[in-house]
Amino acid sequence: MHNQIQLPATSPFQHDQGIPYQHFMNFVVLAIAISAVHCQYGGYHQEAPQYHEEQYYDPPHYQFHYDVRDEHTGDIKSQHEQREGDHTQGEYSLVEPDGSLRVVKYVVEGKSGFQAEVQKENGKYKPAPEPSYRKPEPSYYKPRY
Numbered sequence: 001m002h003n004q005i006q007l008p009a010t011s012p013f014q015h016d017q018g019i020p021y022q023h024f025m026n027f028v029v030l031a032i033a034i035s036a037v038h039c040q041y042g043g044y045h046q047e048a049p050q051y052h053e054e055q056y057y058d059p060p061h062y063q064f065h066y067d068v069r070d071e072h073t074g075d076i077k078s079q080h081e082q083r084e085g086d087h088t089q090g091e092y093s094l095v096e097p098d099g100s101l102r103v104v105k106y107v108v109e110g111k112s113g114f115q116a117e118v119q120k121e122n123g124k125y126k127p128a129p130e131p132s133y134r135k136p137e138p139s140y141y142k143p144r145y
Contacts, residue, residue: 059085074128086110096120099127 065080074095081090088108096102101124106116 061085074125076125095125097128099123099125101125 061084063080063082065078067078069076074097077092077094079090079092081088086109089106091103091105093101093103099122101121103119103121104116105119106114108114
C-alpha cells in the first residue's frame, strides 16, 4: 500500500481571507473610482478674476523742525528738513561729549542717495564731565532662613 497525501483543491482565484480582505478590496475599488473622477474633472479649474485698481499718489511735500536744549543733561540738538517730490534737504546738529558742535547738512536728489557735508565747531560748549567710578563695596548682609 502506498501512502498518498491528498491536498484539497483550491483555485488561485479563490480567497478565503474573510472580512478584512473584503474591506481592503472595497477600499482599492473606491480609491480607483475617486482618482478616475478627479482626473476627469481636474482640468476645468479656472481662477476667479481679480480686480486691481491702480493707486496714484501725489508727490510728497513736507517740512519739519525741532530743537532740544537740556543744559542739565547736556542734550542739545536740532534738526530741520523739507521735501518736495524727489528733492529732500535738511540739516541737523548735536553737541558731542567733547563740547564741540557737529553740524550735518544733507541733500537727497532723486535716487542719488544721501549726500552729506559734516562740519565740526570746537569750543562751543562745555565738555561733558569725565565718568567717575568707585570700587563696589562688599555687602555683609546675612540672610535669615
